[in-house]
Amino acid sequence: MTRSIAEIRVHAISVPLCRSYWMSLEPYTRAAEVLVEVTTDDGLVGIGQIHGRPQDQIIGLLRDCVGPMLIGSDPAATEAIWEQIFRLTYSRGSAVFAASDGQPHFGAGVKPQLMAALAGVDIALWDLKAQAAGQPLYRYLGGTEPSVAAYASGGYYGPDGEPAIDLLVEEMTEYAGQGYDAVKMKVGGVALDDDIRRVAAVRDALPDVGLMLDANSAYDVPGGIAAAKAFEAFDIRWLEEPVAWFDPVHGTAQVATSTTIPIASGEQELHRWSCRDLVEHGGIRILQFDCTRAGGVTDWLKVAAHASAHGVLMAPHHDPQLHGHLLAAAPNGHVQEVFPNSDRDPLWAHLFSRRPHVEKGWLQLTEQPGLGVELDRDILERFSTAPPVVIEAAG
Numbered sequence: 001m002t003r004s005i006a007e008i009r010v011h012a013i014s015v016p017l018c019r020s021y022w023m024s025l026e027p028y029t030r031a032a033e034v035l036v037e038v039t040t041d042d043g044l045v046g047i048g049q050i051h052g053r054p055q056d057q058i059i060g061l062l063r064d065c066v067g068p069m070l071i072g073s074d075p076a077a078t079e080a081i082w083e084q085i086f087r088l089t090y091s092r093g094s095a096v097f098a099a100s101d102g103q104p105h106f107g108a109g110v111k112p113q114l115m116a117a118l119a120g121v122d123i124a125l126w127d128l129k130a131q132a133a134g135q136p137l138y139r140y141l142g143g144t145e146p147s148v149a150a151y152a153s154g155g156y157y158g159p160d161g162e163p164a165i166d167l168l169v170e171e172m173t174e175y176a177g178q179g180y181d182a183v184k185m186k187v188g189g190v191a192l193d194d195d196i197r198r199v200a201a202v203r204d205a206l207p208d209v210g211l212m213l214d215a216n217s218a219y220d221v222p223g224g225i226a227a228a229k230a231f232e233a234f235d236i237r238w239l240e241e242p243v244a245w246f247d248p249v250h251g252t253a254q255v256a257t258s259t260t261i262p263i264a265s266g267e268q269e270l271h272r273w274s275c276r277d278l279v280e281h282g283g284i285r286i287l288q289f290d291c292t293r294a295g296g297v298t299d300w301l302k303v304a305a306h307a308s309a310h311g312v313l314m315a316p317h318h319d320p321q322l323h324g325h326l327l328a329a330a331p332n333g334h335v336q337e338v339f340p341n342s343d344r345d346p347l348w349a350h351l352f353s354r355r356p357h358v359e360k361g362w363l364q365l366t367e368q369p370g371l372g373v374e375l376d377r378d379i380l381e382r383f384s385t386a387p388p389v390v391i392e393a394a395g
């Protein structure tokens with residue numbers, strides 16, 4: 001039997017956080033995702049999630065362009081559907097959504113938002129494919145082990161961007177107490193001497209815990225090299241996104257060759273071609289491609305395969321309930337980022353009535369078919385900023 005896509009339902013979720021969580025250059029103040037539910041003609045429901053902005057543009061693309069294209073399609077045709085949507089970014093099909101906003105050559109156009117819309121749909125289709133096979137996604141992709149190493153991500157600056165060393169040490173110590181054997185903190189937002197004091201304080205408090213540093217694209221190349229050199233004394237497992245937005249590949253390579261600390265990057269990439277460049281020319285040892293931001297599972301698998309041929313490990317950004325499955329099935333699956341602080345990540349804490357859980361620093365996937373997640377409908381309604389957008393067959 002060939003199934004077909006009968007309905008696509010899109011939810012805009014945005015929750016104000018109870019304080020600002022400062023990264024190097026900007027505060028994180030809301031937890032926001034677009035959730036996509038794809039329903040087949042025989043009643044299966046696949047769930048996809050999108051980490052992208054602006055939400056209204058992404059939802060508009062799903063409502064007016066991507067969604068109507070897919071109604072009636074075979075949900076198992078992930079490669080064909082991916083190509084069909086991606087082709088919109090470099091064909092005359094793109095004129096439809098670029099025209100009202102000026103010429104794409106001068107910065108208008110919505111390619112990142114289209115890659116995000118594609119991600120949400122594609123993830124839901126993989127959920128459906130595994131459900132149809134009666135297998136959890138990690139098994140459907142060829143994995144056997146439902147446990148994935150996880151690390152605790154946090155260690156932000158204070159509510160006003162200040163070093164907040166006491167708060168930082170308290171938070172990191174709490175994660176270690178929960179059983180995480182690796183933790184990640186922010187750097188790059190204050191003077192290097194202040195960051196050195198922050199890193200030293202965490203290292204002193206937790207001498208045996210793996211420690212990663214995330215600069216969120218804070219430094220120019222000389223600054224990144226100086227910071228990496230200074231952090232080497234603290235036994236750092238990786239330094240993430242050391243270089244600013246304008247020099248992400250060669251600049252990152254320059255930092256990588258100047259330090260013994262492994263360099264991680266890739267959570268902002270939109271597709272496999274830019275991930276290829278990071279792997280082949282960026283000197284990275286860990287790739288963090290986030291398939292909820294762009295590309296979905298279909299592109300993530302290609303990215304991971306290419307990385308594996310270059311000895312680069314996968315450690316995706318965010319969304320353990322999805323990325324955990326992919327790590328469990330990838331030969332170079334390394335470790336999954338988890339935000340254990342429910343104030344910082346209320347979606348992970350509250351949105352699902354069933355999802356993987358973390359036990360002593362290991363993400364335990366469920367054996368339910370597909371992603372195996374179930375939404376808490378009351379929370380979904382409470383976290384939504386508008387009623388869902390529903391796309392179905394006309395008439």
Ligand SMILES: [Mg+2]
Pocket residue numbers: 214216240241267317
């Ligand atoms: Mg990061």
